[in-house]
Amino acid sequence: MNAVVSDTWLDIGSVEDIPVRGARVVKTPHGCLAVFRVAEGEIYALDDRCPHKGGPLSNGIVHGRSVTCPLHNWVISLETGAAQGADEGRTRAHAVRVEDGRILLDAAAVGA
């Protein structure tokens, strides 16, 4: 992959590469991240693991600013990584920025 390291931000691709209300995976040495694009256009990044039983959140349905885990329908906040409603748990959220249509991911997220 042609990812470029810039300061502490990594260019992981263009906003257009992620479908609206969809997600893509970013592989790192210690597991996958899920990068989401919501209907309004914002980008969010979480560990690709549901706090419940580790379901791959990148495979979930994105709605509002949440994603529903494909395994047991926990709803996870894209902003904080916290489980919503009665469920308790939190997955790690990572900083992302968008500049000129490019998605920049906090390098700390991939352990660089």
Add this chain to the structure above:
Amino acid sequence: MTEKLVVIGAGMASGRALEHILETDPAKYDITLFGSEPRGNYNRIMLSPVLSGEKTFAEIVTHDTAWYEANGITTRFGEAVTQIDRDRKVVVSAGGETPYDKLLIATGSAPFIIPVQGKDLPGVIAFRDLEDVETMRAAAKPGAKAVVIGGGLLGLEAAAGLRMLGMEVTVLHLMGHLMERQLDEAAGYLLRKALTDRGIKVMCRASTAAILGEERVEGVMLEDNTGIEADLVVMAVGIRPETRLANDAGLEVGRGIVVDDHMVTSDPDILAVGECVEHNKQLFGLVAPLYDQAKVVANTLHGAGGAFMPKQTSTKLKVTGVDLFSAGDFAEGEGREDIVFRDPARGVYKRLVIENDRLIGAVMYGDTADGSWFFGLIRDGETISEMRDTLIFGPSYQGGAALDPMAAVAALPDEAEICGCNGVCKGKIVQAITEGGLTTLDEVKAVTKASSSCGTCTGLVEQVLAVTLGDDFVLPTVKPVCACTDLTHEDVRRLIKAQDLKSMPAVMQELGWKTTCGCHVCRPALNFYLLADWPDDYKDDYQSRFINERAHANIQKDGTFSVVPRMWGGVTTPAELRAIADAVEKYDVPLLKVTGGQRLDLLGVKKEDLPAMWADLNAAGLVSGHAYTKGLRTVKTCVGSDFCRFGTQDSTGLGIKLEKRLWGSWTPHKVKLAVSGCPRNCAEATCKDLGIVCVDSGYQIGVGGAAGMDLKATELLTTVASEEEAIEISVAFVQLYRENAKYLDRPYKWIAKVGLDWVKARVVDDLAERAALVARFDHSQTIYQKDPWAERAQGGSRHEFTPLADFSFKEAAE
């Protein structure tokens, strides 16, 4: 000896009278019921929601065929009575003469058609019966233009309904403001604003000069020469008691058929009831007084006493989202004072009219919760001087109680009328609940009739239940789709069709979704409803599908996937088996298993490997088995007549034909079929969604089986002689299920709701309907029947299977 009772007119008034007659003594009369409409009694009031698509006709039927049969009533529907011969005591109709001992005239009223040029053109109609509603619905193409003449209750309900169907609607009203008989100017203004906001054009002081058109209606011309285009003109300017028969028979007739306090006409053996009567010079146009009349009719016919006394009526408009209430007299006048409350931000207006310290009129718009309390004060004529200061705030403020909707209902006295249509007061409902142990709205409806007519009081009845039962009351079982909406799946399906909603944003906008883009519960359901109803117009929404239907494989608990290629009818070849074996080795598949549906499952495949594996399988002719979809899964078969010594027909061949016809279609839930070659039923066809058992004489088709959390044998849909017909019926069944069931209801759950007879009528008995269902299914297949694996093996949906960025080797390389 039983006497002969003949009833003319199968409408709401006679329907209620019959119920009372039968309650008192079912054996006294031998009853014959004539009706010009080709059907029995239905809740005419609810034609408005049928027009808008919010209800179906079936939901508003009051008496069905079974009811008439069970009560021994001879029905002559679709047959108008043309003459009453009082000397010989017979009525005359197309079917000959029918003698009576007692006659009940209940002919209702006829819509008033203003006598202008063009009034008889096709496309000019009234709003009175189901035929009118069907004409309107047929004309209601989105963008087509409708003109409604008359801005009263009926006209506005017609206008709102037609608008919901997507028509461009103009309302012409003769007077200065809408519903002038029920509303004052201020409330009329708010109502007009609400209607304008939903795109209805309202023209007041508009007098119709002529209706224009050559072959059919093309427009309306006003007195001031304004021309308005129209594809449909609905006349709703008023009604006239239907008195022709009575007139011809020489009964005393004024504006209506004249009756005394016992509902007897000028002929002692002839009674009349409903909108066709005139009592003390008064006519009637709402059901509440008619129901009182119906009671008196039954008493008179059973020789009991009782006199009819007209009561005050109140009015509500049945337009979803418009709340208005009016009762009593609210004209300004000497000695009358007003109390007015306005909250422009909430669009609330309330006005009380007081004379001699008594409430005599009330008009409310926007917040009508206290309507029945005010109505009670008007009817009872109590003095209100004590509470005058806070009167307008309603019952919950009297005595300083808290402002809580429940408190308002709890504060109502027992005499407060809850259901205006049926004249049911709070005390009667409370009594029915406590004495009869009632716990649900339906039970209260059945016992007291409250909320069984126009339905606007349903919320109040529920609150009375809640107040009476306390914690024992659980709100009714209407379950909304999810937290994004208050509508049920059934409502949503109906409204998608009725309002021509063809995209997800359109559904969410028009049906008032509470979230910006739905959730994981509603979006897959909406996506299915839209693609099933509009195969040509709707574009499948990829992101509204569950992962299995995006990745076209089944997600496993560790995030890997399982892959099941199709094996048509459970038949395979060495080449296919070799390709599968190769794929298992090449992609390190940890488990290869035979499934219950007679095929092979490759479990534990990495998501990234899926497209390449599919390319390999495709090369051997294997396509997706859709083992992961809400769609056709498998058609399980036994060996059949080719090899089996018991087989009666080629069950394997039929299974393959069915699978080839049905694969790739999306359905509300998964669909599994089976075909057994003989009644030994080796393919276990009798627990499938649709199962065919071959017998010597043909094919027994069963539907609605289940062998999951619920266990259920199929019920016999029909038996047919030819394989061809068996296939057509199966296809029609699947299409009917696609068009009507709730998302995630398997066929057995759906059939339990609509009834097997309903399904049979469409799929088996009505050949035209069957053919239409099959045609719609086949058409949908031209769009949706394609192998999703092939598309992805050739690079489709790449974003699904490849990472956006890969940093995993960076460290390893360092």
